[in-house]
Each structure stands twice: as C-alpha cells, then as structure tokens.
Amino acid sequence: MDLGLTGKVALVTPGGAIAEAIAARLRSEGCTVTADERHPDLHILVWCGHSDICGRIDEIDSEKMKNFLQNNLLVPWDLVRRVAPAMRKRRRGRIVFVVDAAAKVPGVEALPASVCGAAQLALVKSLSDDLGRDGVLVNAVCVSQVSGHPARAIAQPYIGRSLEQQESQWGRDVPLARRGTPEDIANAVAYLASERASFVLGANIDVDGGYQRSYI
Numbered sequence: 001m002d003l004g005l006t007g008k009v010a011l012v013t014p015g016g017a018i019a020e021a022i023a024a025r026l027r028s029e030g031c032t033v034t035a036d037e038r039h040p041d042l043h044i045l046v047w048c049g050h051s052d053i054c055g056r057i058d059e060i061d062s063e064k065m066k067n068f069l070q071n072n073l074l075v076p077w078d079l080v081r082r083v084a085p086a087m088r089k090r091r092r093g094r095i096v097f098v099v100d101a102a103a104k105v106p107g108v109e110a111l112p113a114s115v116c117g118a119a120q121l122a123l124v125k126s127l128s129d130d131l132g133r134d135g136v137l138v139n140a141v142c143v144s145q146v147s148g149h150p151a152r153a154i155a156q157p158y159i160g161r162s163l164e165q166q167e168s169q170w171g172r173d174v175p176l177a178r179r180g181t182p183e184d185i186a187n188a189v190a191y192l193a194s195e196r197a198s199f200v201l202g203a204n205i206d207v208d209g210g211y212q213r214s215y216i
Contacts, residue, residue, distance in 0.1 A: 004195035006030030008043040011083070013076075015048025018098060018143070021182035022046055025190045037082055044094045044193045045083050047076045052100060052113045065112060072116050077123070084131060093136035094193045097124055098185065099204065101144035105212055121204055128202030137201050139192045144208035145173075146180035175210035 010031045012023045023033045031044065049072050053060060080095060087093025102110040103117025120140070127138040174180075188207045191197055206212050 001196075003029050003190060003193075005044075005190070005193065008032070008193075009034060009039055009041045010044035010046065010193065011035070011037055011039070011042055012046045013048050013079075015098065017182045018146070018185050019046075019048040021186040022048065022098075022189050025183070025186035026193065029190060029194075031193075037079060040086060042083055042086060043090075043092065044096075045079070046096045046098065046189055046193070047079070048098045049076075049100075052110070054109050054113075055111065056108055057111055060112060068112050069116055069119075073119055073123070076120075080127065084136060087136045088131065088134040091135035093131070094197075095127065095131075095136065095138040096189050096192045097121075097138075097140040098189070099124075099140045099142050101142045101206065101208055101212060104142060104204075104206075105144075124204065125202050132201050137192075137197065139197070139200055139202065140204040141185060141188045141192065142204050142206045142208070142212075143180075143185055144206070145211045146182065146185060146207070173211060174208070178209065180207065180209055 008031045010026045010033050012019050012033055026033055053064060053068055097120055099120045100113040100117045102113040103121050106114035124138050124140045131138055185207055188205055
C-alpha cells in the first residue's frame, strides 16, 4: 500500500529504539529523515520524548520534575512553534507525538509520565484545533507494553527477579499475549504521517496489544 510519503522530509526526535524504528519505517516509505529542524521543506515532525522518571511524589523533588517537564513539554512546545509556520504556509504537515500510555492510565509509580503525558495529549488536542484548518494534522500514539520504550531502561526489577525475567512476564497481561515492538509503533506513526490519515485529527491511538481497557 502506497502511503504517499515518497519525497517527504521528516524530523524524528531522539527516543531510543522506538525513534530509530520510526525513522527506518519512514525511510522505507521514501521519506528523507533529517535532524535539522530548520529544514525549509519539513513535512513531518515526530516527537518521541525522553526517558521517563519513575517514583512517587515523595521520591521526586520539584527540580527533577521541572527538568522532566522542560524536556518533555516545553521543548516540544518550542519545536512545534518553529516548524508550524512553514507547514501552515504550505498548507500541509503532519505532527505526531509518541506519548506514554500513563497519560490515560495514571499510576503511582509513573506519576511524572502521567502528569506530563496528560499535558501532551491536551497539547495535541489544542494544536489540532489551531493548525487543522491550515492542513497541519496533529495526532498522538499512546505507547504501552512495548520493548524499547525509554521508560524500560530505568525500570526497577522486583527483588529476586532480573529485569529480563520481569519483562518476560509483562506480555501475559496483554490480550495479544506478547510484548509490542518498536516496529509496531513505527507502523502507526507512518500511517498518521501519510495521506491515508488525511481525515484523522486530534486523535490518540493506543498501540498496546489491547492492554488498556478504557474506552476513552
């Protein structure tokens, strides 16, 4: 299936294995993937975020939280401000946020990701209202139960169980009975970046094998 991405220029921000898979998938569809946000022909922006920080409110001080919000909310805010004017002028653009599913299913050990992710989803909705009429489509992919997720790099294993052993059990809670791969996320992002998603705006797509039970 031709996604209509040949010749398009995409900026994919760093974000571990998931960002690498997204860049590779877009290249396979004929995109040029650049690290230069000032590229005048930028058609696609994919924000992949930074590593998560885990812990409860009494374990994370305000300075650490401020830095986390700076890197994961204000940095993409400024990046969108820089790339959106050219997209508006061209009347064609795609902006995709890769968001931790904790934004929709908060947890005590994922407090920063829950708070920041909810703000990111609100930003996606607000930007979709602001930019949609100019042909710039803004959407999100919500990620959970995926190998290569930045949060996995700092996950704390249970006492007496290695991280590898812990990860091997995570797939049991997923209806598809497996962990997701970075390529699963990349496929969803490629769709949202394509002409096939020309009537999708302000959406957040769960890519988690059915792990999230919420219908919202």
